[in-house]
Amino acid sequence: MAAHYQIVGATSAQISASVETGIRTGALPPGAALPAVRALAAELAVSPATVAKAYQELRLRGLVATAGRHGTRVRPRPPVAATRSALRPAPAPGARDLSRGEPDARLLPPLGPHLAALATEIGPPAGYAATAVLPAFAATARERLAADGVPATELTVTAGALDGIERLLTAHLRPGDPVALEDPGWANLLDLVAALGLRPIAVPVDEQGPTENGVRDALSLGARALIVTARAQNPTGASVSADRAAALRSLLTGRDLLLIEDDHAAELARVPLHPLAGVTTAWAFVRSVSKPYGPDLRLAVLAGDEATVARVAGRARAGAGWVSTVLQRLVLALWQDPAVTELVGRAGESYERRRSALLAALDTRGLPALGRSGINVWLPVPDETSAVTALRDAGWAVAPGALFRFGAPPGLRITVSALDDADVAPLADALARAVRPAAHDGFTA
Numbered sequence: 281m282a283a284h285y286q287i288v289g290a291t292s293a294q295i296s297a298s299v300e301t302g303i304r305t306g307a308l309p310p311g312a313a314l315p316a317v318r319a320l321a322a323e324l325a326v327s328p329a330t331v332a333k334a335y336q337e338l339r340l341r342g343l344v345a346t347a348g349r350h351g352t353r354v355r356p357r358p359p360v361a362a363t364r365s366a367l368r369p370a371p372a373p374g375a376r377d378l379s380r381g382e383p384d385a386r387l388l389p390p391l392g393p394h395l396a397a398l399a400t401e402i403g404p405p406a407g408y409a410a411t412a413v414l415p416a417f418a419a420t421a422r423e424r425l426a427a428d429g430v431p432a433t434e435l436t437v438t439a440g441a442l443d444g445i446e447r448l449l450t451a452h453l454r455p456g457d458p459v460a461l462e463d464p465g466w467a468n469l470l471d472l473v474a475a476l477g478l479r480p481i482a483v484p485v486d487e488q489g490p491t492e493n494g495v496r497d498a499l500s501l502g503a504r505a506l507i508v509t510a511r512a513q514n515p516t517g518a519s520v521s522a523d524r525a526a527a528l529r530s531l532l533t534g535r536d537l538l539l540i541e542d543d544h545a546a547e548l549a550r551v552p553l554h555p556l557a558g559v560t561t562a563w564a565f566v567r568s569v570s571k572p573y574g575p576d577l578r579l580a581v582l583a584g585d586e587a588t589v590a591r592v593a594g595r596a597r598a599g600a601g602w603v604s605t606v607l608q609r610l611v612l613a614l615w616q617d618p619a620v621t622e623l624v625g626r627a628g629e630s631y632e633r634r635r636s637a638l639l640a641a642l643d644t645r646g647l648p649a650l651g652r653s654g655i656n657v658w659l660p661v662p663d664e665t666s667a668v669t670a671l672r673d674a675g676w677a678v679a680p681g682a683l684f685r686f687g688a689p690p691g692l693r694i695t696v697s698a699l700d701d702a703d704v705a706p707l708a709d710a711l712a713r714a715v716r717p718a719a720h721d722g723f724t725a
Contacts, residue, residue, distance in 0.1 A: 287315070290326060295334035303343055303358050314344065314352045340455060342474030356683055357467055359475040371677035377698060378707075379679040381514060383548070383655060384697040387627035388574045389620040394613045398606070406605055413437050417608045420615055421581045428553040430565050432583035436593040437603045440578045441544050441568035442468055444592070445507065448564050448582075449476055451591035452538045453504055460498035460506040462490055464658065464685035466514045466542075469507065482687040485513060487652045489520035492527045499531070505538040510553055512545030512571075512654025515684045515693035517635065519653045525554035532559045538588070539563040547572045547621075548628045551653045562588050571655075572624045573614050579607055631655050634696040634704070641708035647715060657694045661715050664690045670714035676707060 285307035289295035302308035314320070317335065321328040335352055338344045343358045371377045418435055425432040438444035453459070455477030461469065463482035473480050481503050483494035490508055498506065508528075511519040520528070532539060539560040543553065546567050557565045564584035569577050582592060596602065614620045635651050642649045642659065651657035661667045664680040671678055671692075681691035692711075699707065 292330050292333035295331060296337045299338055300343060303354055308354050310354050310356045312354045340477040342471060357471045359471050372672050375675050375677045377677045378695050379677045381695050382575060382697060383571050387630060389614060389623050394610055398609055412602060414605055414608045417612045420612060425583055430555050430557050430583060434586045434589040435583045436589050438580050438582050439603055440570060441542055441566050441580045442472060444566045444580045444582045445540055446472055447592045447595055448540055451595055452562060453478060457504045458502050460503040462509060463688045464515055464681060467683045485516055485518050487518050487650055488524040489518050495528060495531060507540045510541050510543040511549035511551055515656050516658040517651035517654045517656050519551045520554050522554050525556060528556055529559045535560045541565045543567045545571050545654050547624045549653045550628050550632045564588050569611050577611060579603055579611055631696060634699050637704045638696060641704050645708055645712040647712060655695055655697045657696060659692045659694060661690050661692055667692055667714040670717060671710055674710040676710055
């Protein structure tokens with residue numbers, strides 16, 4: 281624990297609030313160890329049960345994690361608003377930042393012309409009674425999903441993929457329920473599951489998606505839900521292949537399980553979609569528009585079985601209500617613009633070229649990496665800290681794999697959207713030096 285921060289409190293609520301304050305202000309940074317239960321109880325003159333309850337509350341909120349004899353530590357990405365971000369190491373001044381995981385802004389469609397056109401066509405303001413999923417939007421969304429083999433008779437709209445997944449999990453599960461997650465997997469999703477008080481079960485990932493044995497093991501451990509990234513998995517770039525999809529369908533058919541498929545890359549993924557939709561009693565397929573069309577477009581289409589979609593839509597009505605119909609109209613206009621479709625296609629081809637070039641360059645240097653689709657490459661490394669530090673000193677910023685894994689071996693996530701063609705060889709050289717640093721001659725007398 282940071283020596284300058286003193287946890288205080290006489291009740292479990294006060295103790296947990298004190299720890300949260302330390303996390304929020306940065307006095308308790310990610311990875312900081314909290315005192316042992318009995319030690320803190322003696323220091324605060326309270327019972328060990330009081331401290332244990334405080335730590336349990338913090339675990340259920342996703343702020344801390346307990347790792348057996350390693351004690352209780354602050355999570356790498358605790359779900360609180362902090363004064364300083366611990367998402368990833370800050371890039372050194374002048375470094376090339378390949379750590380962000382965002383699309384190339386140069387390849388996003390301009391929104392101005394469509395917003396201007398929308399302003400002249402939108403008509404009178406809509407009232408509360410008129411707000412819902414627009415029929416024209418729903419019809420186009422169904423056509424686009426059906427073209428990829430996703431049944432979309434029942435459909436709703438959420439404020440992005442993570443919002444949709446959160447609504448699905450809260451509609452079906454309760455705190456403490458086990459959820460099967462890809463490992464390594466999407467950092468935001470790992471944090472969401474922790475914040476909801478759900479229990480993650482690691483499912484290993486290879487280039488074809490979640491492994492069959494990993495899913496089978498998760499089912500044997502009682503997983504109530506399984507979340508699968510269909511394509512462009514973050515951080516590994518894995519995509520569910522036809523063979524893997526067939527194996528998983530056979531394994532999951534008829535299971536009393538919530539199956540969630542995340543197709544966040546959508547049109548940017550240059551590999552076919554092989555959906556699992558419909559094989560379990562409860563299922564949902566979520567497709568965001570943020571990666572192809574812009575991160576500020578907080579909208580995702582959610583298709584699923586009738587009961588699941590009804591639960592999500594009903595819960596939305598009791599809270600946020602609906603996703604803006606202005607935003608729905610804007611996305612619909614982007615979908616219907618041939619020039620935008622062409623631009624998104626060029627973006628996908630550009631990511632494919634840059635990612636493939638980096639994978640080939642790493643392979644020639646004896647560094648096998650993953651990156652079948654999308655904007656990220658995952659490079660296994662012996663030690664993340666030394667590799668990230670060496671790359672930082674060489675002028676490159678990448679994301680440490682610890683942000684994305686909870687059982688998988690170490691690795692680095694490298695985002696290619698900020699990578700130019702001429703950068704591939706120098707980056708591969710820097711990665712080779714960082715992963716396999718030259719041996720020191722040792723000390724001399």
